[in-house]
Amino acid sequence: MSLRILWIEDDHYAIKGLVRPLEKKGVQIEVASSAESGFQKAKVWNEYDMIIVDLIMPLSDHPGKIPPEIEGWGLEPYVGLGILKWLFHEVKAKCPIVVLSVIDDPLVGYGIDDSLLAGRWVKRGLLPSKVEQEVTRLLQDAA
């Protein structure tokens, strides 16, 4: 069965090249382009081999009411922090979780223990070959 990665990223269309080598190897990349969409998909986190989370994104990309469970995420300095806290502390997701963002701040200042993350990748200057290398390494470590 091929590997499945959930990528919570609102700018996916612009930077989809980052995961092209993985897709060429048969990895299935499922995209969520908002926090709400990520929330819905990551409820079944155990169906994914890895979850990659951006920090800067909108709460929702649909009209209508925001689910009450994620309303508080909009008050975080970055919406992605809400996703991470929910993944770690509420659903207690066990798959590797990686942050892929332009933000390079230590997350401990925002109440997240960096050691819980499987990886922290900075988008600036990132090459697809490096993404492929790191995903392969992390999934081998997790296996």
Added chain:
Amino acid sequence: MLQDSEEELTRQDILTILAEMMSAGDLNTLLDMVVMEVPGIVRGSGGSVYLVPELVPQYGQRPASTQYRVGADGNSDIGPIVVLAATSKTALDEYVGRAFYSIGDGFAGWVFANGKTLSLRDSGDEQESRTIDPNLKWGDRYGGAKAYYADQGKPKPLLVAPISVSKKTIGVLKIAGLQRDQPFSDDAEKVVETIGRIIGNMIQQNYVMQNHNRIQEQRTMDFLSLSHELNTPLVGLIADAENLLTNLRDADPVLTDEAQSILEHALRLQLMTETILITLSRQTPRRMFTLGSIAEALRDAVQMFQSEAKAKGCEILLPDSTIEAFPLIEMSYFDLTNAFKNIIHNAVKYTFTARADQRRFIRISGTQENPNQFTVKIQNYGVGIGVEELKHGLIFQPYYRGVLASDHRRTGSGLGLAFAKQVIEDLHHGTIELISESQPGGAYLTTVIVTLPRTQTDRREVMPG
């Protein structure tokens, strides 16, 4: 000097700041100092600075962030209260049109000149609310009480001075005298008024600082948005460029070469963007630190400019035999590599092009002069930097371009060394210096010396590598 004091303070701002200053003990410390210095002035019962808050319609309501106490036992927590007396009716009338009075020991109350409800509480813990006569003035009798502070039924003089911010009276300062029925001296009055002015200035300064911090925070968020918008298409461009190159590996070498060129230009654009954003933000970014290899950072930096150097007949030399011994150090890898890239780019740019019979070199070396530091030197032969420019650090100022570098219409942003300094010194707590030695024939041997600590001992955000 902060320039943000033009904006009018709201009363809420003032009260919030004053409450914070009270919590921090600043005002009480000030009072203690004055009481020690001026004979005849002592603290009154309760001994604290009280605030005149915004109109509080009912007893018991108070700003959530503040606590007030009255009475010697400190247990009579009755919310925002104030000064109980004034040196004269005239002075009192200046205090936002309010009159104040108290009854009995441990009691304080207030009257709002516009006739809002008055809350009373006496030492017997009884409490009643009355609507009062809006024309009540200092000295008037109300419910049997006289409008001055009473200690166990005996009048006690108080000194009161206004606390003003931006010409608005927002509080009053009360200090009790020891001698009953004795007036205060003129000196004592002046001292108290001076304290009131000082407190007003402290509030003003606090407000300006808070406003400044708010503006800085907004600038940081604006900068972050800009960085995100610039970086997103760049990330996409770099990713697509590398993918294109990978897909063309076995194709026509001309196509491969062009794809390689696109990737290099995209990475150069990333470097330029990063240099501009960081330097112009004038803020040292917060970064994660990891244990990283200086050798790898230097190799990455050299790789970007090797082709350009070669086109000038120049080669960038890394110390192949010793570079593997370069230590791991705690670093922000992306930023440090970019700092080296800017330095090496300068070296390439300002190296004179070699003639057909010449070879030029940019030499990179590293030494460990003590166990806690590592030093990298990058040396080139070409355009130099003037002594005065080095001596006064001009060369590290944003937009500054050396006089010699600017001749012959050479272009440049003037940001590369400013960026490198910010990353090396502010972010990594290292040092960067330049030496530029004149050589025969008008050239210079320029050496950039970068010294970096191996560990960042004061950082808590160092992640394991």
